[in-house]
Amino acid sequence: xxxxxxxxxxxxxxxxxxxxxxxxxxxxxxxxxxxxxxxxxxxxxxxxxxxxxxxxxxxxxxxxxxxxxxxxxxxxxxxxxxxxxxxxxxxxxxxxxxxxxxxxxxx
Amino acid sequence: xxxxxxxxxxxxxxxxxxxxxxxxxxxxxxxxxxxxxxxxxxxxxxxxxxxxxxxxxxxxxxxxxxxxxxxxxxxxxxxxxxxxxxxxxxxxxxxxxxxxxxxxxxxxxxxxxxxxxxx
Numbered sequence: 343x344x345x346x347x348x349x350x351x352x353x354x355x356x357x358x359x360x361x362x363x364x365x366x367x368x369x370x371x372x373x374x375x376x377x378x379x380x381x382x383x384x385x386x387x388x389x390x391x392x393x394x395x396x397x398x399x400x401x402x403x404x405x406x407x408x409x410x411x412x413x414x415x416x417x418x419x420x421x422x423x424x425x426x427x428x429x430x431x432x433x434x435x436x437x438x439x440x441x442x443x444x445x446x447x448x449x
Numbered sequence: 450x451x452x453x454x455x456x457x458x459x460x461x462x463x464x465x466x467x468x469x470x471x472x473x474x475x476x477x478x479x480x481x482x483x484x485x486x487x488x489x490x491x492x493x494x495x496x497x498x499x500x501x502x503x504x505x506x507x508x509x510x511x512x513x514x515x516x517x518x519x520x521x522x523x524x525x526x527x528x529x530x531x532x533x534x535x536x537x538x539x540x541x542x543x544x545x546x547x548x549x550x551x552x553x554x555x556x557x558x559x560x561x562x563x564x565x566x567x568x
Contacts, residue, residue, distance in 0.1 A: 343511075374552060376552075376554040376555075378494075378555075380494075384560075385544055385558035385559065385560055385561065386486075386494065386544075386555070386558055387558075388554060388555060388556050391549070391552060391554045392552060397556075429493065429494050431494075431496075431554070431555075433552050433553035433554055436499070436508045437496060437508065437509075437510045437511070438484075438496040438499070438508075438553055439496065440493060440494040440495065440496065441493070442493050443493040443494070
């Protein structure tokens with residue numbers, strides 16, 4: 343199974359900051375990676391698919407990049423509603439796997 | 450409105466069984482693969498199982514193989530997860546999720562149903 347390691351596991355940032363979250367895979371693949379946002383008590387929300395495809399309705403301050411074993415999620419200017427936990431997920435093969443999550447907290 | 454609503458969770462003793470259901474609406478259920486994803490209290494997301502639109506092909510994470518069975522009734526637009534031989538480590542919120550065409554990403558999620566395995 344492909345293991346996904348997210349870093350950092352948590353971070354503190356201020357509104358307006360640029361935030362970058364990394365997802366490293368135990369084996370390489372092209373672009374079969376998605377990013378989700380989850381707020382407390384809510385179901386996850388799909389933000390990005392295929393490493394860099396922004397979902398309809400997701401603000402353009404979110405972007406994704408990468409291929410192979412290293413992928414990143416960037417929030418260009420953190421907004422109050424962005425404080426949440428973010429997960430990467432690979433869909434290159436089964437079993438599907440998630441990263442451990444990155445909690446973005448208010449500084 | 451596209452919607453997924455889970456039910457069937459609860460408290461069960463170790464070794465017991467539960468059947469979860471996920472009722473869908475707002476999309477052509479039979480056209481899409483579906484999945485179950487769980488989240489233990491305070492922990493991250495863990496994919497559990499998936500099923501193609503026709504129900505002909507199933508996938509499981511290793512820790513539930515032989516104990517859980519995913520199925521669907523396309524006439525009722527409902528997904529199921531039969532869970533047997535439950536263990537304490539199966540305690541989690543179980544979400545059903547719609548799988549998008551063209552890549553196994555989860556574009557619609559239910560709110561989840563809580564399963565607690567404890568004596």
